[in-house]
Amino acid sequence: MRRDVTRARLxxxxxxxxxxxxxxxxLALGGFIxxxxxxxxxxxxxxxxxxIVFVWIVWWAALMLIAVxxxxxxxxSICPIPAPGEWLQRGAVLSPTGxxxxxxxxxxxxxxNIWLQNAAFVAIALFSVxxxxxxxxxxxxxxxxxxxxxxxxxxxERRAFCxxxxxxGGFIGLYAQLAPLAVRVKDAAVCAAHTEKTxxxxxxxxYGCPWQxxxxxxxxxxxxxxxxxxxxxxxxxxxxxxxxxxxxxLFERSGRRLDEAFKAxxxxxxxxxxxxxxxxxxxxLKAAAQSVGSVAWAVYALVFVALVLGVLPxxxxxxxxxxxxxxxxxxxxxxxxxxxxxxxVPLGLAAWIAFSLGFVFTNLSYVWxxxxxxxxxxxxxxxxxxxxWSPYLGRTVPVLQTVVLVLGLFWASxxxxxxxxxxxxxxxxxxxxxxxxxxxxxxxxxxxxxxLGLLV
Amino acid sequence: xxxxxxxxxxxxxxALALTIAALLGRWANRGGIELHARMAETGGFMPSEITxxxxxxxxxxxxxxxxxxxxxIGHSDRPAIDVAPGETTRTTLTFDRPGTYTFYCTxxxxxxxxxxxxxxxxxxxxxxxxxxxxxxxxxxxxxxLDAPHPAAVVPARRPSAARGAELAARTPGLVPGTGLRxxxxxxxxxxxxxxxxxxxxxxxxxxLVAFAWKSSTTPLAIEExxxxxxxxxxxxxxxxxNGRGVMAxxxxxxxxxxxxxxxxxxxxADFTKGATMLGASSTLLEGKILRGGMGTGMPYWGPILTDSxxxxxxxxxxTFQLDAMxxxxxxxxxxxxxxxx
Numbered sequence: 001m002r003r004d005v006t007r008a009r010l011x012x013x014x015x016x017x018x019x020x021x022x023x024x025x026x027l028a029l030g031g032f033i034x035x036x037x038x039x040x041x042x043x044x045x046x047x048x049x050x051x052i053v054f055v056w057i058v059w060w061a062a063l064m065l066i067a068v069x070x071x072x073x074x075x076x077s078i079c080p081i082p083a084p085g086e087w088l089q090r091g092a093v094l095s096p097t098g099x100x101x102x103x104x105x106x107x108x109x110x111x112x113n114i115w116l117q118n119a120a121f122v123a124i125a126l127f128s129v130x131x132x133x134x135x136x137x138x139x140x141x142x143x144x145x146x147x148x149x150x151x152x153x154x155x156x157e158r159r160a161f162c163x164x165x166x167x168x169g170g171f172i173g174l175y176a177q178l179a180p181l182a183v184r185v186k187d188a189a190v191c192a193a194h195t196e197k198t199x200x201x202x203x204x205x206x207y208g209c210p211w212q213x214x215x216x217x218x219x220x221x222x223x224x225x226x227x228x229x230x231x232x233x234x235x236x237x238x239x240x241x242x243x244x245x246x247x248x249x250l251f252e253r254s255g256r257r258l259d260e261a262f263k264a265x266x267x268x269x270x271x272x273x274x275x276x277x278x279x280x281x282x283x284x285l286k287a288a289a290q291s292v293g294s295v296a297w298a299v300y301a302l303v304f305v306a307l308v309l310g311v312l313p314x315x316x317x318x319x320x321x322x323x324x325x326x327x328x329x330x331x332x333x334x335x336x337x338x339x340x341x342x343x344x345v346p347l348g349l350a351a352w353i354a355f356s357l358g359f360v361f362t363n364l365s366y367v368w369x370x371x372x373x374x375x376x377x378x379x380x381x382x383x384x385x386x387x388x389w390s391p392y393l394g395r396t397v398p399v400l401q402t403v404v405l406v407l408g409l410f411w412a413s414x415x416x417x418x419x420x421x422x423x424x425x426x427x428x429x430x431x432x433x434x435x436x437x438x439x440x441x442x443x444x445x446x447x448x449x450x451x452l453g454l455l456v
Numbered sequence: 457x458x459x460x461x462x463x464x465x466x467x468x469x470x471a472l473a474l475t476i477a478a479l480l481g482r483w484a485n486r487g488g489i490e491l492h493a494r495m496a497e498t499g500g501f502m503p504s505e506i507t508x509x510x511x512x513x514x515x516x517x518x519x520x521x522x523x524x525x526x527x528x529i530g531h532s533d534r535p536a537i538d539v540a541p542g543e544t545t546r547t548t549l550t551f552d553r554p555g556t557y558t559f560y561c562t563x564x565x566x567x568x569x570x571x572x573x574x575x576x577x578x579x580x581x582x583x584x585x586x587x588x589x590x591x592x593x594x595x596x597x598x599x600x601l602d603a604p605h606p607a608a609v610v611p612a613r614r615p616s617a618a619r620g621a622e623l624a625a626r627t628p629g630l631v632p633g634t635g636l637r638x639x640x641x642x643x644x645x646x647x648x649x650x651x652x653x654x655x656x657x658x659x660x661x662x663x664l665v666a667f668a669w670k671s672s673t674t675p676l677a678i679e680e681x682x683x684x685x686x687x688x689x690x691x692x693x694x695x696x697x698n699g700r701g702v703m704a705x706x707x708x709x710x711x712x713x714x715x716x717x718x719x720x721x722x723x724x725a726d727f728t729k730g731a732t733m734l735g736a737s738s739t740l741l742e743g744k745i746l747r748g749g750m751g752t753g754m755p756y757w758g759p760i761l762t763d764s765x766x767x768x769x770x771x772x773x774x775t776f777q778l779d780a781m782x783x784x785x786x787x788x789x790x791x792x793x794x795x796x797x
Contacts, residue, residue, distance in 0.1 A: 048543065
């Protein structure tokens with residue numbers, strides 16, 4: 001069921017060469033720098049500012065509707081945010097043998113998880129309405145993130161920022177588990193016998209894994225940045241990029257963790273929260289989310305945090321406990337809780353796609369005036385500066401959202417069922433398996449119905 | 457190492473090309489004055505003062521930083537320009553007289569919309585004379601615009617100019633043709649009550665008042681007044697003149713009391729309330745529009761509306777009390793039309 005895409009000579013050559021990746025990264029960096037400049041110097045009108053339109057509509061659409069579902073962490077491989085820091089750390093932009101500035105310290109052991117990424121995402125989520133609609137705040141956040149990534153690279157080894165801090169990278173990693181694309185070794189035995197471990201240590205062909213992952217032990221996409229350095233550094237040609245069945249990583253039993261489980265809750269809860277705030281009909285809710293610093297905003301923030309970190313995990317825990325009792329499972333509550341949480345990953349991705357469809361196609365027509373007048377300075381470079389706003393696929397989007405959410409629910413239910421089978425040890429207990437999964441499936445149904453009610 | 461050098465150069469160019477191109481474009485396209493429009497709460501027009509040279513074109517690039525605004529010059533026939541958010545609209549102004557001109561927002565952009573004003577100082581020597589400034593009539597008459605002006609009498613029914621015209625036709629010379637501008641309708645009623653035949657009841661005398669007012673204006677003026685009212689007044693005073701426009705509540709709470717000067721914030725006047733409205737003269741209403749409310753929230757329209765526009769507006773205001781639309785315009789008009797002296 002796997003297909004090695006690197007067997008195609010052209011693909012292989014493109015991945016082994018450092019130039020294509022560098023050029024795309026540099027272009028993306030140019031876009032981000034321009035977005036920052038536009039945010040600070042361009043019009044404060046979000047719908048007419050390159051920073052807002054290209055970051056929160058174009059980039060977000062490309063990321064959530066295309067890149068993450070189809071290629072997992074592919075964006076991370078060309079992300080411009082860590083690029084300046086990585087280049088300084090390496091002392092080179094292209095050469096695999098540069099001598100850089102610092103970046104030698106190991107990331108603290110206690111923080112080698114994604115709790116910081118979870119916290120960073122929730123923190124940013126509380127200010128999202130302002131960030132997404134205010135050009136200079138978007139610019140400020142982008143600039144701050146690039147500066148933070150650069151400083152992190154100058155102090156800590158490799159891509160510590162991407163692996164442990166980046167709020168976007170955190171959820172991309174979660175949903176990358178579903179992607180049909182994966183970097184894996186061809187034969188683990190070859191890696192085991194390879195004493196130099198150049199994929200981790202680096203050699204004249206490339207750097208050691210920037211994501212601090214040993215490819216020989218890689219089982220999930222979560223922490224693989226698909227930078228393909230390992231493909232370059234492996235002297236045995238033992239690394240490949242595979243097309244594979246979607247969602248395969250969810251059933252990888254090793255490496256299931258509570259921080260990843262909470263990432264699933266945070267993402268799903270945030271999708272519900274964002275949908276209510278940004279696409280819902282409640283003006284007071286929007287106003288509260290926008291009035292940062294006010295009492296109304298403080299209440300909104302508390303409710304949001306309580307929803308993603310308390311209510312949703314609490315309901316989920318209840319569902320797991322009920323299912324466990326129904327199935328008379330002897331597996332610990334913690335393990336059951338963490339295992340079942342991975343069933344929320346497909347539903348979470350579906351929720352984010354549905355949410356993104358809702359605003360991306362509504363606002364996509366803002367691209368045309370911004371292409372001609374990216375700063376709102378009165379230019380008309382391509383004759384589209386006066387193009388009027390017009391929502392696309394107005395009648396199709398609700399249908400697409402429904403289809404995506406129903407598919408997500410189906411996928412989550414199937415996953416929950418397989419998780420239950422794993423927890424009750426075997427296919428010989430179909431009733432126990434169904435009983436174990438049913439409360440979690442019921443919760444997924446409730447969440448899907450809630451989202452459908454908000455979106456459609 | 458050579459490849460690394462090329463790579464660095466390429467990265468630098470790709471990363472900065474867009475930004476450098478944009479900044480160069482900005483520099484090359486810097487002619488004229490960029491005028492930003494923002495809601496008054498966040499700054500209004502920026503810059504709010506512009507200097508122009510007599511007879512020389514003043515190039516403006518107008519853009520809104522938030523919502524839809526408008527741009528117009530007071531005392532000018534030049535049509536208003538919409539200033540859309542994030543878009544740039546270019547316009548060129550040329551002034552043929554020195555002086556200070558007021559530009560203002562023409563769109564109801566927020567509760568303090570009326571504060572969105574700025575000035576253009578036109579300087580330069582030449583044959584052209586500065587715009588003449590005249591003393592407003594209410595000043596010449598020494599009227600206290602802020603004094604209460606209750607009507608001593610109010611009609612029992614809505615006065616009709618049509619009925620008044622029929623009554624006036626029966627008794628020629630009953631309705632005076634001049635000197636009515638400074639009289640309130642209530643005062644005019646009292647005067648007519650004394651001279652009108654005893655057979656006329658009070659309501660019929662009010663009809664004569666309506667006829668006198670109707671005779672002092674034209675349908676065209678009333679129509680212009682209606683247009684001006686809708687554009688400038690209705691948001692606070694209400695479409696029906698009842699003082700409950702969509703901005704009325706916001707306006708009342710958004711104003712800051714001014715200690716020591718002027719007046720406290722007040723609710724917009726109710727033009728449908730006969731007890732106060734019928735006690736005001738056209739000259740008094742003209743003065744209130746011209747000068748504004750001095751802190752009550754009523755804007756001053758002197759630098760924006762011309763004499764004839766204010767007259768048209770006052771003519772329209774009377775339609776909230778007097779029924780006028782049902783008779784053709786008379787061929788002779790008594791002197792009730794306001795004129796500024």
